[in-house]
Amino acid sequence: xxxxxxxxxxxxxxxxxxxxxxxxxxxxxxxxxxxNKLAMLGLTVVSIIALxxxxxxxxxxxxxxxxxxxxxxxxxxxxxxxxTDALGRDYYTRLLYGARISLTVGLVSTSIRIVIGVxxxxxxxxxxxxxxxxxxxxxxxxxxxxxxxxxxxxxxxxGPSIYNVMLVLGLLGWPGICRIVRGEILSLRERExxxxxxxxxxxxxxxxxxHLLPNTMASIIVSATMGIASAILTESALSFLGLGVAPxxxxxxxxxxDAQNRYVLQHRWWLWIxxxxxxFVTVMSLNLFGDGLRDALDPRLKQ
Amino acid sequence: MGKFIIRRLLQQIPIIIGISMLLFGIFTLAPGNPLxxxxxxxxxxxxxIKHLEELYGLNKPKVEQYVDYVKEIILHQNMGNSxxxxxxxxxxxxxxxxxxxxxAFLSLIFTLLIAIPIGVISATKQYSIFDYGGTIxxxxxxxxxxxxxxxxxxxxxxxDIRLFPISGMVTPGVQFTTMGKYLDIxxxxxxxxxxxxxxxxxxxxxxxxxxxLEVIRQDxxxxxxxxxLKERVVIYKxxxxxxxxxVVTLLGMQIPVLFSGALIxxxxxxxxxxxxxxxxxxxxxxxxxMMGINLFLAVLTLFGNLIADIAYGFxxxxxxxD
Numbered sequence: 001x002x003x004x005x006x007x008x009x010x011x012x013x014x015x016x017x018x019x020x021x022x023x024x025x026x027x028x029x030x031x032x033x034x035x036n037k038l039a040m041l042g043l044t045v046v047s048i049i050a051l052x053x054x055x056x057x058x059x060x061x062x063x064x065x066x067x068x069x070x071x072x073x074x075x076x077x078x079x080x081x082x083x084t085d086a087l088g089r090d091y092y093t094r095l096l097y098g099a100r101i102s103l104t105v106g107l108v109s110t111s112i113r114i115v116i117g118v119x120x121x122x123x124x125x126x127x128x129x130x131x132x133x134x135x136x137x138x139x140x141x142x143x144x145x146x147x148x149x150x151x152x153x154x155x156x157x158x159g160p161s162i163y164n165v166m167l168v169l170g171l172l173g174w175p176g177i178c179r180i181v182r183g184e185i186l187s188l189r190e191r192e193x194x195x196x197x198x199x200x201x202x203x204x205x206x207x208x209x210x211h212l213l214p215n216t217m218a219s220i221i222v223s224a225t226m227g228i229a230s231a232i233l234t235e236s237a238l239s240f241l242g243l244g245v246a247p248x249x250x251x252x253x254x255x256x257x258d259a260q261n262r263y264v265l266q267h268r269w270w271l272w273i274x275x276x277x278x279x280f281v282t283v284m285s286l287n288l289f290g291d292g293l294r295d296a297l298d299p300r301l302k303q
Numbered sequence: 304m305g306k307f308i309i310r311r312l313l314q315q316i317p318i319i320i321g322i323s324m325l326l327f328g329i330f331t332l333a334p335g336n337p338l339x340x341x342x343x344x345x346x347x348x349x350x351x352i353k354h355l356e357e358l359y360g361l362n363k364p365k366v367e368q369y370v371d372y373v374k375e376i377i378l379h380q381n382m383g384n385s386x387x388x389x390x391x392x393x394x395x396x397x398x399x400x401x402x403x404x405x406x407a408f409l410s411l412i413f414t415l416l417i418a419i420p421i422g423v424i425s426a427t428k429q430y431s432i433f434d435y436g437g438t439i440x441x442x443x444x445x446x447x448x449x450x451x452x453x454x455x456x457x458x459x460x461x462x463d464i465r466l467f468p469i470s471g472m473v474t475p476g477v478q479f480t481t482m483g484k485y486l487d488i489x490x491x492x493x494x495x496x497x498x499x500x501x502x503x504x505x506x507x508x509x510x511x512x513x514x515x516l517e518v519i520r521q522d523x524x525x526x527x528x529x530x531x532l533k534e535r536v537v538i539y540k541x542x543x544x545x546x547x548x549x550v551v552t553l554l555g556m557q558i559p560v561l562f563s564g565a566l567i568x569x570x571x572x573x574x575x576x577x578x579x580x581x582x583x584x585x586x587x588x589x590x591x592x593m594m595g596i597n598l599f600l601a602v603l604t605l606f607g608n609l610i611a612d613i614a615y616g617f618x619x620x621x622x623x624x625d
Contacts, residue, residue: 138321150597236448279448
């Protein structure tokens with residue numbers, strides 16, 4: 001029988017090795033990620049934008065929808081940092097609040113996508129056979145529709161609003177993640193640890209939730225990061241076309257739709273360059289971070 | 304092979320049925336009546352509205368409406384009439400599809416012409432300045448909203464230096480010779496084509512690069528080098544051919560992406576294609592037209608994937624069909 005002293009001895013670090021040297025898998029990932037300068041740059045930029053979105057009211061003296069008809073179409077100046085629009089609303093303020101909308105839509109729609117994709121992918125991968133066949137055929141049906149045309153159809157039917165955009169992006173985007181999860185679970189369930197789980201008589205639900213899904217976490221996280229980026233892009237396209245987030249709520253996409261007017265395009269750069277650049281920088285940072293995360297989580301995938 | 308093609312074709316049938324049911328379901332769940340514009344018309348009597356409802360089959364149960372819709376498509380190639388344009392949907396699609404195909408097909412060719420060479424050089428010179436440049440170019444291409452890129456190009460090349468026309472496919476109200484007409488269309492094509500090809504090339508480039516990197520680490524490439532073959536032959540004859548096999552699959556998957564991109568670009572450049580027509584249909588709630596275009600695009604995508612699947616077998620003889 002092991003005495004308390006002996007147990008303590010086992011837990012003591014090996015000679016010549018400091019406590020910090022023993023790394024958990026997550027610590028290894030973070031360490032690898034920290035070495036990737038581009039990924040860290042992406043993370044920093046995204047964090048700054050997210051903070052700016054959260055603390056938007058503190059970062060500007062103006063209000064989001066504050067109309068001032070005596071000060072319309074002002075050029076950028078010391079009071080209105082990015083000028084004002086045709087209704088005299090401060091554009092810098094709207095850009096800050098636009099970040100809130102774009103990031104929220106990205107996060108929420110990606111969450112919906114992941115919940116649906118993980119549940120269906122998990123079920124399809126674990127049970128296989130007919131269940132798998134049916135779920136994957138449904139996924140096939142969904143991926144036959146070109147994304148933007150079917151998305152504008154849905155939004156047109158439901159009516160343009162921020163909630164409908166989130167819902168539509170979530171409901172249409174799940175097959176990608178479903179395929180990833182299904183593929184991984186399909187191979188994981190044949191592993192020995194699953195045999196052990198079966199021998200212990202664990203329920204299917206527990207097997208999927210506790211033993212299979214955690215092993216697919218890496219792919220899910222990477223896919224989610226990239227998914228937020230593409231959701232922000234799609235939301236901006238829908239809003240740009242007048243079918244996404246409806247004014248007066250500002251989103252980077254609907255702020256850009258002013259530029260369809262030739263006069264604005266030619267003479268009022270401050271009304272369309274800043275929101276366009278914001279989308280570009282945010283999406284690029286998310287992609288950089290996602291790339292780095294993929295390399296850090298699974299070095300085998302490093303290309 | 305023949306057996307495989309037939310089996311794959313048969314497999315598409317339930318998917319096509321699923322697609323049409325899903326679409327039909329969405330449209331029947333839609334609030335509002337497609338004849339709503341007539342209800343507010345004071346000249347319409349209740350009898351006339353009832354007659355219209357019978358004409359469009361709106362008084363029948365939904366399931367029956369669906370069966371009728373499918374029957375009409377199969378038997379008469381008829382997808383109903385556009386509510387707004389008062390013309391058959393099939394006619395409208397067949398008029399507009401060629402300008403979309405023209406743009407999409409050209410952009411696919413340019414995408415490959417840009418992406419494959421850059422991807423190959425990036426892979427053979429991994430971690431060189433060229434590789435980093437290519438990677439950054441690809442990331443930018445994936446991250447920039449295509450409509451913003453389009454607006455930047457319009458601002459620079461159409462407004463500032465007036466090199467290319469702002470919008471449309473032909474200059475209206477001008478008589479051209481045959482040659483002049485083609486040149487005019489070409490001039491209108493440059494900007495939308497640039498946006499579609501560059502944004503499309505980004506993902507293809509990343510894919511070609513990683514596929515190529517994987518191939519040049521294979522043993523048979525080492526063997527080819529050991530035989531004393533020239534590096535050019537090793538790369539372009541032995542490696543590239545194998546690296547392009549997975550790219551064929553990506554080509555099939557690219558079709559829906561292409562139509563998505565084309566829709567936005569057609570709207571920005573007022574290009575008279577299906578995307579522009581769909582946008583107008585959406586704004587007018589022209590349900591039969593929206594339904595027709597979506598069904599058409601989905602079936603097109605399905606067959607694109609099928610062709611890619613079959614082509615995969617031709618380019619890679621290792622694939623066995625059971």
